[in-house]
Amino acid sequence: MNQRNTSSGISHAAHDPSESLRAGKLGVTEIVFFVVAAAAPLVGMTGALPPSIALGSGAAAPGAYLVVGLTLLLFSVGYAAMSHQVTNAGAFFAYIGRGLGSNFGVGSALVSILAYLTIQLSIYGFLGGLIAGQVGILPWWGWTTVAWVLVTLLSLCQVDVGAKILGLLMLLELLSLLVTSVAILSNGGPEGLQFAASFSPAAIFAGGLTGSAGIALAFAFASFIGFEATAIYGEESKNPKKTVPLATYLSVCVITLLFALTSFSVVTGLGASKVVEKTLELTTVDKVPLTEPAAVLFHLAKQYVGAWMATAMSILVMSSLFAGLLAFQNSASRYFFALSRGGELPHALSKVNRFGAPGHAALLTSVIAGLVILVFAMAGLDPVLNMFFWFSGVAVVAILLIEILVCFAVVAFFHRHPGEEGVFTAKVAPMLAVTGLVLGQYLLMSRFGLLSGAVAEGVDPTTTQWGLSGLGWSLVLLPFLVFMLGFLYSSLVHKPNRELVDDEMVYE
Numbered sequence: 001m002n003q004r005n006t007s008s009g010i011s012h013a014a015h016d017p018s019e020s021l022r023a024g025k026l027g028v029t030e031i032v033f034f035v036v037a038a039a040a041p042l043v044g045m046t047g048a049l050p051p052s053i054a055l056g057s058g059a060a061a062p063g064a065y066l067v068v069g070l071t072l073l074l075f076s077v078g079y080a081a082m083s084h085q086v087t088n089a090g091a092f093f094a095y096i097g098r099g100l101g102s103n104f105g106v107g108s109a110l111v112s113i114l115a116y117l118t119i120q121l122s123i124y125g126f127l128g129g130l131i132a133g134q135v136g137i138l139p140w141w142g143w144t145t146v147a148w149v150l151v152t153l154l155s156l157c158q159v160d161v162g163a164k165i166l167g168l169l170m171l172l173e174l175l176s177l178l179v180t181s182v183a184i185l186s187n188g189g190p191e192g193l194q195f196a197a198s199f200s201p202a203a204i205f206a207g208g209l210t211g212s213a214g215i216a217l218a219f220a221f222a223s224f225i226g227f228e229a230t231a232i233y234g235e236e237s238k239n240p241k242k243t244v245p246l247a248t249y250l251s252v253c254v255i256t257l258l259f260a261l262t263s264f265s266v267v268t269g270l271g272a273s274k275v276v277e278k279t280l281e282l283t284t285v286d287k288v289p290l291t292e293p294a295a296v297l298f299h300l301a302k303q304y305v306g307a308w309m310a311t312a313m314s315i316l317v318m319s320s321l322f323a324g325l326l327a328f329q330n331s332a333s334r335y336f337f338a339l340s341r342g343g344e345l346p347h348a349l350s351k352v353n354r355f356g357a358p359g360h361a362a363l364l365t366s367v368i369a370g371l372v373i374l375v376f377a378m379a380g381l382d383p384v385l386n387m388f389f390w391f392s393g394v395a396v397v398a399i400l401l402i403e404i405l406v407c408f409a410v411v412a413f414f415h416r417h418p419g420e421e422g423v424f425t426a427k428v429a430p431m432l433a434v435t436g437l438v439l440g441q442y443l444l445m446s447r448f449g450l451l452s453g454a455v456a457e458g459v460d461p462t463t464t465q466w467g468l469s470g471l472g473w474s475l476v477l478l479p480f481l482v483f484m485l486g487f488l489y490s491s492l493v494h495k496p497n498r499e500l501v502d503d504e505m506v507y508e
Helices: 028-039 041-047 049-055 058-083 091-100 102-134 140-155 159-187 195-199 212-223 227-236 240-270 272-283 295-304 307-341 359-379 383-416 423-446 448-452 470-493
Strands: none
Touching (some): 028 041, 028 159, 028 227, 041 159, 041 307, 049 058, 049 212, 049 272, 049 295, 058 195, 058 272, 058 423, 091 102, 091 307, 091 383, 102 140, 102 383, 140 307, 140 359, 140 383, 159 240, 195 240, 195 272, 212 448, 227 240, 240 295, 272 295, 295 307, 359 383, 383 448, 423 448
């Protein structure tokens, strides 16, 4: 790879209008809608929080969300700084390519696509299974197909149409969590507000990283997937140099505070000293604990607000899942679009439709998802135990791998192109973030059996690290294999990538 300097500034590479996303459609608020919708806070609080409490650090689960949020805030410092230099629909792909080279960029792009496709597929499975269980009428794959059609149609429209729908769904979702949290905290619960039990370092890390604290942090890292999508919408934003950094910081802060506040209200509502016991009691069905994790939040909503709130939440969980589907559909399709525009995929995928959306890329995303759904349906696999847990586990490992590479890319980029960014932005914050993210990756991988259910026969994932089945090892290593294949493909082909070429750097 040869580099030649042709100017002192960085500018976004010019593109054919037919290969350019519709600019000026999204402001900070709309981008935050997409990102928070992808994080699906209501789903996280009903699905991930109860096992984090029962199997992890108990009353200190809120502190685990805060620790992870602060780690990702450090990551956002360098990530936001890169958005001033690069505006691209394949954000991770472009950032890593500019910092570490085009081979790393292409490898990371394939991993990003894997992450967004697998998290979307996991949500398809969860949504289909949930509606089939609550409503009936159609089998899970029937409801999933209905959602698949709606998501496909919306992804072909102007991006702000999806943002408006996500905005409405997200506001209702956030309102339900905030109203319930305020009601519980203002009441004080059976033991009052026990801040030390939830947020003191001694409580957060009790049990050690190989024990209960590690489990809580693993679930917390898994809950934050999607926040990094802010830069994906840079080309479609009104002022990417200002909009993307602000949206990134705002998204991380909103998600972190919401998770910490809601989880603390759950601990308060159940009582800090009895939170594990009560969580296991509420979620047990047919003597199997944690079978119905959503029962915890629904129980508290009914107790402290009213039965109507519990009913509303049960409906909003479904709308939250749908919002996440649309958000990840947009993310995956824009990566296909960026790779095609850069010459790595067929040229047709780089075309936008009359609404300014990456139409062909969106259709490809839907086709892949549809085929996987068909395979799972024909094989008779469970939409939740198999489709949701398997794919969500792969997605979080993939995203953390890319985030780690982004941190190294930030340091490398600003070392070669020093500008107004200070030492903290260009070096200290990214390397501190790497420390936390590498730890998070280890926790996710060592507890992958607990997250995915793919454990070897006779292994108890709540007490044993690793212990994966053959399927488990295949799933947890898949992101690394995909990265290596992308890296090797880019290395062997040796063709310049338009998305990784600008006035400052030319790859030959």
